[in-house]
Amino acid sequence: MNKNIIPVNLQKVFILGGNSKIILTNPITENFLIFRIKISKDNNNLFFVSFKNGSGFYEYLGIINNEVFKITVNSKFKADSPQVKGFSFIWDKIISNKEITEVIISHDKKCPVCNKALLTDKNIEIGFHEYCFKKVTGFAFNKYTSISD
Numbered sequence: 001m002n003k004n005i006i007p008v009n010l011q012k013v014f015i016l017g018g019n020s021k022i023i024l025t026n027p028i029t030e031n032f033l034i035f036r037i038k039i040s041k042d043n044n045n046l047f048f049v050s051f052k053n054g055s056g057f058y059e060y061l062g063i064i065n066n067e068v069f070k071i072t073v074n075s076k077f078k079a080d081s082p083q084v085k086g087f088s089f090i091w092d093k094i095i096s097n098k099e100i101t102e103v104i105i106s107h108d109k110k111c112p113v114c115n116k117a118l119l120t121d122k123n124i125e126i127g128f129h130e131y132c133f134k135k136v137t138g139f140a141f142n143k144y145t146s147i148s149d
């Protein structure tokens, strides 16, 4: 079981970090789905969501536009696929501040802003580098972590 769980109150900021990867795990079956969410180069409100397939390649899933997730004509997955349903499920709950108990949302020890490795316990707990967290939220992350200096 992956232990790099993204703190509930940071799930949205993590996913919209600009260059994020998330792992959705069913805690009962331990089946998992991996998604990548990349910000558009010319629109800060537009993100491209891809799904990592069994061969390790990312396939285009859909967009998050002004916080709304949808598939588009170029999506490689249908609306009723587990990939689209899985991502929609967690995203709709996150943006409506509903608790997610059905799946575990974790990271792969990479910062969602700069895509470089998270090395310290504190960085892994929060899911960001301190500098990157401050860049996207404006906050120092001391108040979010249980680990003291």
Ligand SMILES: [Zn+2]
Residues within 6 Å of the ligand: 111, 112, 113, 114, 115, 116, 128, 129, 132
């Ligand atoms: Zn970083």
